[in-house]
Amino acid sequence: MNDEAALVSRCLRHEPDAMRELVQRFQNDVFAVAFRTLGHRQDAEDVCQDVFLRVFRSLRRWDPTRPLKPWILRIAVNCCRSNFRKRSRRPASHESLDNFAVTPPKDDSAELAQEIGRAVDLLRFDHRLVFNLYHAEGMPYDQIAEVVGRPIGTVKTWLHRARLEVFRRLIERGMLEDGTLLSHSLLKNSNVSNTE
């Protein structure tokens, strides 16, 4: 029995230490996905808590032959999607992006972080999700496909479209060294709305 299977079987016996260990092992990954996808600290924390409660309820359904992290992240993605649907009735807010802990500003990286964050935040949910999983979490395509429950081809398509949209928004916002604003014809087809 591998380490994860042993931990899960202890969790299934409701051992608090094992449960705490499981949460601590994956909480940063889950919170990062939730925070980057939802862009709101409190929502992300609530979702993160819900994710682990669901994980504990569903641990019996986990396949011990597969790694635990993608399984937990898949639950996280589903929780984020539910939360996003609930929030989509409310007007969008970008003030939450100020919650980002920006690396110490050697230059104008704080502004840069905000601008990229804004551009990403305006993507539709699925595109934002794969963009964050790839560019922020550094996950490979096959793992992203497992987490979002879609084929790799779909994930690639979403990511490429998301990039084009981010490029277009960054160019429109004048975030490039070359001050000239020019929307390339190749980016004109990448206009997608921030809806599911």
Place this chain on the structure above:
Amino acid sequence: MSRTPNDCQRFLNVVQRCLDETATLHPSELAHTEVCLGCRQIWQAAQLVEIFRSVNQPPTLPDDFANRVVLRAIEGTSAQRGREKLWLMLRLASILAVFVAALQVLHWSVGDHVANAPPPPREPILPTESDPPSDPARSTWTEPGQTVLNTLRRAVDEVLSPTRDWDVGAIRNPTSSALNELDGAALRRSWDKLRSGAETGLEPIGRSTRRALSILTREFLPESARQPDS
């Protein structure tokens, strides 16, 4: 390096592959950005996307986060166990209730069988009106039965009230003159009352019987033998 739409598309594909980490940008491909401002901007934007991770770090969770989650999970588990226990008890109670009801029905049927058996020759036990039923289950059925009986009795009294003044002898020995003396309208009224009174009095029995029959049909008859509810 030329600047045709094909070159721009090719350059964009290379940029995507670079971000996918499946290719690196060759200096000759980069030369396209010297002649195409749009592609130069795309290349700069791509470089910004590449540093996205380093400039956007999410905040950290509170230190007691894991403890809070575990506490809630354990609370949820005990609540769930409580619900499961309650559910189990309810199921057991319903099974027990069905069992007791079955026993009671059995007891009644045996009791009826004994009551219908020929009485012993020496000590015949005849029920009198003043004797209250000893069986509590029987007393449960006596009350609605008495209600039905009272309703019928009231209806019959109402029907018979206009006929009290009639000449009984004329009815027993009918002659044309005697019958003519009877009030035809009152006769019709009495008949109508008798019919409606009987219907009213028997209605509870009829409805219950229909309902009981429909339940029996649903529960015990095979699918093919059932008739649609009317």
